[in-house]
Amino acid sequence: MRTFSRVVALVMLGFGAIAAGCATTTSRRGLPPLDTVAHVDLARYAGTWFEVASFPQRFQAGCVATQAEYTPAADGTITVVNRCRDQRLDGPERSVTGSARVVDPATNAKLAVTFQWPFRGAYWIIDLDRDYRWAVVGHPSRDYLWILARTPRLDGTTYAAIVERLQRRGYDTARLHRTLQP
Numbered sequence: 001m002r003t004f005s006r007v008v009a010l011v012m013l014g015f016g017a018i019a020a021g022c023a024t025t026t027s028r029r030g031l032p033p034l035d036t037v038a039h040v041d042l043a044r045y046a047g048t049w050f051e052v053a054s055f056p057q058r059f060q061a062g063c064v065a066t067q068a069e070y071t072p073a074a075d076g077t078i079t080v081v082n083r084c085r086d087q088r089l090d091g092p093e094r095s096v097t098g099s100a101r102v103v104d105p106a107t108n109a110k111l112a113v114t115f116q117w118p119f120r121g122a123y124w125i126i127d128l129d130r131d132y133r134w135a136v137v138g139h140p141s142r143d144y145l146w147i148l149a150r151t152p153r154l155d156g157t158t159y160a161a162i163v164e165r166l167q168r169r170g171y172d173t174a175r176l177h178r179t180l181q182p
Contacts, residue, residue, distance in 0.1 A: 024141035152181035
């Protein structure tokens, strides 16, 4: 059975290929650069987030009940712990721990996340509830996308509004897969 961390390393290789200039959704479709939110208060962003929906990725194959925990570290980085259950809600837990650092201190909305050095991925906060109840994380290529919330589910109206905004920003929302949560 593949471990969560090995598979995360594979995706980080993919992020490296994107950075090296491989064709991305953004370049293929002639989309403008992806914008982030104007500012993120990292203290408010810290804590547990549940994955509501995402673009399916190999490193998350079989994951249900997916969540992420963000904890500020003394050195200014953020400890990231991603957890999920394998295949079913009562399946064995899989987890991986990484580190994030802010790459745009003017907004705190662009981070680089590393789960296995030296591979890192862009983690851009592209939509955020003013009360930090939900967030949308993307990648400048538009090939990666996660909708997160402080609770395991979002109400239908909020979810639909997020999806509509993503469509206007050039995301292929037909690729979104709702995450099974308890």
